[in-house]
Amino acid sequence: MNLYKFGKFLMKIWLKPKYNVKTVGLDNIPKTGPVIxxxxxxxxxxxPIVGMTCSRDIHFMAKEELFEKPLFGFILKNVHAFPIKRGMKDRNALRKGLDVLKExxxxxxxxxGTRSKTGELKKGLAGAGFFALRSDAVIVPCAIIGDYSKKQPLIVSYGKPVEMKNLKERKASAQEVTDVIMEEIRKLKENN
Incomplete structure (x- = not known):
């Protein structure tokens, strides 16, 4: 068993019952091919919540500082995470993300880009739009609904893929594409 699968197994037996995690819309994630x-x-x-609920292995970007602790950095690398420098354009991270999708x-x-302490959606950064426009990936919005309390279930809802054809044809900017993705996440939050 590789570290990713072992970690996923541990998260399922620890986090799933702890937060009463429910998953909706798994059939919206393509079984093969590049997906964001x-x-x-x-x-x-x-x-870990998104990773354990998804039927496929996920490669996450994580802030560079997390990789500085030797043990934690080792674990992150072995569960398909890769570092990104925050607050600046990180060409290596962008290249790595595109390589993940090309494969x-x-x-x-x-x-x-960072956690919302209030649970309210913040404005998305252009990075998501960048990857969507520069790849042939299917874009699947996901909403984590709840507040990690034991009082109510934590719902992970995967929505229908975002239609990219029109956005690419009209040469939408990366920020416009991110705004469309964020709107789909907002709808998922409001409709569950």
Whole structure:
């Protein structure tokens, strides 16, 4: 068993019952080919929650500082995470993300860039739109609904893929595409 699968197994037996995690819309994630899963971000537990509920392995970007601790950095690298420098254009991280998609894998993004302490959606950064426009990936919006309390279930809702054809044809900007993705995440939050 590789570290990713072992970690996923551990998260399922620990986090799933702890937060009463329910999953909706898994059939919206293609079984093969490049996929970008774009989710809202409300907790440090979001990456393992999305990772354990998705049927495919996900490659997440994580802030560079997390890789500085030797043990934690080793674990992150072995569960398909890769570093990104925050607050600046990180060409290496952008290249790595595009490579993940070229290889037909799943890239997990939190377009807000950082956690929302209130749970309200913040404006998404252009990075999600960049990857959507520069790849042939299917874009799947995801909403984590709840507040990580034990009082109510934590719902992970995967929406129908975002239609990219018109956006690409009219040469929409990366920010416009991110705004469309964020609107789909908003709808998921409001309709569950």
């Amino acid at each position: 899963i774009c989710s809202n971000h409300i907790s440090n537990f979001d990456p 037909g894998n799943v890239l997990g993004l939190f377009p807000e």
